[in-house]
Amino acid sequence: MTIERFHLARFIKPPEECGCGFKHEYSLKAALFGRIEECLELLDEYGIRPPYGVFYDPITYEIAGMDVLKILGAKGFVVSSPTYDDAQSKLKKVKELKLGTVIAVGGGSVIDVTRYVAYEGNLNFVAIPTAPSNDGIASPRAALYHVSQTGELVYTGTAPAKPPDLVIFDMSIIASAPKKLISSGYGDILSKLVSIKDWQLARDDLGERYCKNAEELALAALNTIIETAKDRKEFDSLNSVKALCKALILSGAAMGIVGSTRPAGGSEHMVARHLEIGFKRKIPHGVAVAIGTLAMGTFHELKNPNWWKEDDYSVESMKKYLEKWKIPGKLEQLNIPVDLMVEAITESWKSRPERYTILHKFKPCSE
Numbered sequence: 001m002t003i004e005r006f007h008l009a010r011f012i013k014p015p016e017e018c019g020c021g022f023k024h025e026y027s028l029k030a031a032l033f034g035r036i037e038e039c040l041e042l043l044d045e046y047g048i049r050p051p052y053g054v055f056y057d058p059i060t061y062e063i064a065g066m067d068v069l070k071i072l073g074a075k076g077f078v079v080s081s082p083t084y085d086d087a088q089s090k091l092k093k094v095k096e097l098k099l100g101t102v103i104a105v106g107g108g109s110v111i112d113v114t115r116y117v118a119y120e121g122n123l124n125f126v127a128i129p130t131a132p133s134n135d136g137i138a139s140p141r142a143a144l145y146h147v148s149q150t151g152e153l154v155y156t157g158t159a160p161a162k163p164p165d166l167v168i169f170d171m172s173i174i175a176s177a178p179k180k181l182i183s184s185g186y187g188d189i190l191s192k193l194v195s196i197k198d199w200q201l202a203r204d205d206l207g208e209r210y211c212k213n214a215e216e217l218a219l220a221a222l223n224t225i226i227e228t229a230k231d232r233k234e235f236d237s238l239n240s241v242k243a244l245c246k247a248l249i250l251s252g253a254a255m256g257i258v259g260s261t262r263p264a265g266g267s268e269h270m271v272a273r274h275l276e277i278g279f280k281r282k283i284p285h286g287v288a289v290a291i292g293t294l295a296m297g298t299f300h301e302l303k304n305p306n307w308w309k310e311d312d313y314s315v316e317s318m319k320k321y322l323e324k325w326k327i328p329g330k331l332e333q334l335n336i337p338v339d340l341m342v343e344a345i346t347e348s349w350k351s352r353p354e355r356y357t358i359l360h361k362f363k364p365c366s367e
């Protein structure tokens, strides 16, 4: 089996050329497509050194965590929840063991906890996703929750974290992920249509710093999956899922070069988070994001003269893509109460007052 190397260097411009004022620093060197055991042989070539710690949850342990542990003779860590408490306790152990590299085997929560530990412990970080479910894989921020005294999860925005140095996609694992997690990945990328326009709104109304190269990366991600929606291949075919993986990396790089989720998370993610918390995280992230994207895209089309003019980027086109990607676009299909959706639109932006979006501009109220 050969390993395909997807290098990011050709997509990222020197900061002088962009002129945005961001540093365009990004640690991810490559995404490798190949069998895990063969890809792990390349760790040394990418400067990734032992001793290794491997993070997983009980499910991803069975899928690949156990194999990675054995191959590397590493120390194992079970991630129980995407919370600061869990991440801090892991960080303490990692420091005691003086590890050089942490490796995440899993989906969003495992990767978020691991990348936070990598950042706080100043360690190398390798991500081995088990599903193409969100663009957090390669992002520089971690979505972690605080736990309130009553045990509720409280979200106050992402924490600083380290993007991976290397991502390994084993397509035999990724392509057999549950279909709703594959759908979720497409939904998370679709959101760039709204997040970019929210960012432009902040640029135009408030003079917020804006990076054209990050926009190009986000649109490259988006166009990659729109291609798959237009051709005749199924959304979960090997080629489509591989394209989705590349899109997730490109979107991560958009965030990476500006060191913030700004290019990839606007009002649609605020609405989505509200729904996710309302549903105790039982809706896949990207599916909640797709619902947020449709709602906020519609709001932009109505209110924002700077909304996309391209047919491919219209709300009508979005609805067609969602059908192709098997993402339910209607509230009733997901049993989302109308009240919860109204609350998400009228309240969610208040938790992120500093991240200006179309919701901050027009402050919709429930009447």
Ligand SMILES: [Zn+2]
Pocket (backbone or CB within 6 Å): 134, 135, 136, 188, 269, 285, 289
């Ligand atoms: Zn997302």
Ligand SMILES: [Zn+2]
Pocket (backbone or CB within 6 Å): 015, 018, 019, 020, 021, 022, 024, 210, 211, 212, 213, 214
């Ligand atoms: Zn730039």
